[in-house]
Amino acid sequence: MSAILIEKISRHFGEVVAVDAIDLRVEDGEFVTLLGPSGCGKTTTLRMVAGLERNTGGRISIDGRVVSDAAENFFLAPERRGLGMVFQSYAIWPHMTVFDNVAYPLRIRRRSRAEIDERVAKALRLVEMEPYAQRPAPALSGGQQQRVAIARALVFEPSVLLLDEPLSNLDARLRAQMGDEFRALQKRLGLTTLYVTHDQAEAMALSDRVVVMQNGHILQTGSPQDVYLRPQSRAVAAFFGVPNILEAKVTACRAEGDGRFLLNVQGTGWAGVCHAAQAYEAGATIHVMIRSEHFALADARDVPKDIQLSGKVVETIFRGAHCSVTIDSPAGPLNVDLSSLAHIKVGDTIALRVEPGAAWAISR
């Protein structure tokens, strides 16, 4: 049974369509991230699951129970859906202590005092905030507020946890640390999690599955590897960094065991093999995506079936972790990330090879 089942839900604001008939299934214990640029409908989708916004079409079920069905005009108020949620601003109530904030969902549910004390202590221990229980909430740092918000969302053991860009207000270092901590906690407790972010790196690092959204539609759903290495469309590819997309002609095509296909392709000044999600006829024109970090400097021992390209260095930018190089090649300009130890100057002519398995054919 799916923890969250979303069937054809839509949200219209007058003429504006924020979410357009999307389907999504989140399994028990799964971490699913809605990823997209601002205005893509990801937050609206989350808020419809929470019950903070009404879906104008479609049906939402949580744990097999329908919570909202536009066709039946059925709509369960947010407080009756039994969810935990972490808000972008954390929404820590400033007139309460840390303890009172975390105890709120239990007090609303009229639990006994002993149970409240025990559960709040446990939740605070999970996020390592136990010593701060009696602090007034405004006296907390951003990271601490975030921990309290998570403790509050977990304290009554909800079946589903919703998170709306919870890390976006933290600085870069803390963001990575809190993300990793939360992922470890989520795995340990087996929490079903629906997470919204616009940060691709965050989505990759945390999720079991990523849902890429744009203009109220789902572009692609899949594992982080799928959406990053094997995007279905140019839009998905372009959402993660600045990929190189080269035009090529198919010369041969054969099926691989896993449902994918291996293509031999011929581009302008290069040739080689690439993988594809579908079969192409020989002679078809396709687009091949190669991520900038999958290039390496070529040497004589390279297997000739790897894609090889060469060109003149137009620009180099030292970024610390790597060196971004722009190369003018016969196939067009290439964005390449090379080792920051490489000695490359503008005007050099360099030869590059593409790592095996990196090239991917995009159909749209």
Added chain:
Amino acid sequence: MRLGRYKPAPGPLLGVGVLLLILGFLAAYPLAMLLYGSLHSTPPGTPGEFNLVGYAKIFSAHDASVVFNTIALAFVKTVLALGLAVLLAWIVARTDTPWRGTLEVLITLPFFIPPIVTAMSWGMLGNPQVGLINQVWKAVTGSTSSPINVYSYAGIVWHMMQYSIPFLFLFIVDIFRAMDPSLEESSRMSGASKLRTFRSITLILMMPALTSSFILSFVRGIESFESALFFGTPVGITVITTEIYNAINQRQGPDYQYATALSFTILAFLFLLVLVQWRILRGRTFTTVTGKGYTPNVMRLGAWRWVTFGFCILFFFVTVVLPIGQLLIGSFFRYMGFYSADMLTLDHYQSVFKNSDFWRGFRNTMLLGFLGATATMVLGSIVAYVSARTTWRGRRLIDAIAWLPWMMPGMVLGVGFLWAFAILPHSIPIYGTIWALLLAYVALGTPVSVRVMNGAYAQLGYDLEECSRVHGGSWFQTFWRIIVALAWPSFAVGWILTFFGIMRELSASVLLYSVGSEVLSVVLLKLWTNGAAEQVSVIGLMMMILVVLFRAVQLRFLNRRIGMA
């Protein structure tokens, strides 16, 4: 993407309907009755015919001079008060003058003193024959002429200013503080001097706020009643509010139609002024106020800071110490003006405490203050919540009606309610009871209470409410535990402001009271008219003790709470 919000709440239609009914009765109904009464030939509640006689009477040489007096006095007062308020605000917010925190409290204190109390006190201080200042002057210089006479145009302006300066100061000091200092710093970096920066950056950025403060203060000047009543009427200087009052209270046969027509006309004029203000301000609000707490640039004044300090203290001395000192002195001497040791007495305290009128007025004021402030704030909280936090149909209309009394002078609203109550069927006997006063106070206080609570809600993110809903709180639980719990400090501040407002209210009270429902300000006015200045001093002092008490509670307790939230 947060284009729309789901805000489920119980019975929006019913709620809007009830609010419309209440606000309609408080604001729209007396307004309509003004128009009705201005066309009606006889006093409220008696049969008569409809004609334009009331309006015809307005077009006379006498009324032209009344209107001119009103506008000229209000204008002069506003210019002077604004200049002084900007100076004081600058000293407190932008210089290194010592003890600025204390100075700020002292400068704003006169705002909370009922104008009727300062008016009576200045009547004693600046009386050309027996006034204390003139006596001291004569004793020191040996001259026989009196330098100060408050019964004059200057006296009226001066009395209005005592209230206006702290009122404007409260606005302007915040504007000075909310300005991003980098705006000025970049002017200095571009090579402009301090003075040039102040002229071409600071002042210009403040212009929209100063303009609206100017208009607001001007409107308040036109609505002012006490100053002209005390210092104008005895020497034949009449303004619109005192003209309305005289037409109803001081003539052999009260001329209701004329008074009402005049009320309606001044209302129309004020309405135009408010429209002008909206026009001017639209599109001209430079957003220097970002809600961020800036540390403003502080100018080092060197030795001059003791001059600025002295100036602030002088202001406090003249507006607070002098009038209150006069009340103290006046309350202990047998006769006003005869200040020698053998005249010392406690008789006035005894006679005030034995005076049943005083106790009745005290009880009425306290009762109306507590009930009125509570009712006003509850109504304001609900109206502000509905208009700012829900998507109910009709919420804008509610907001607009609640705003109506903002431009009604107490005198005009009083006239409107006179008609409104008289027209009601006899089974609803509001007229002549203290409930008539209560309704008028609630109507007069509602615009401010809505403003205060709007500000409070605006600081609370929607997330705080939504978070409670998701974690199991119902609409009502959320409203109670989150919104009310977080907004109550503002509620309390608004409550005290409204309480002060009710305690100092005179112009509507003096029209709507009747025997048994006098409030303190009316009792004071009656005693003053009967020449019992000594007893007035005693009662004025009591009111001052209340003012200081409430103000101390507000400053000590509430500001800390708000600072925390």
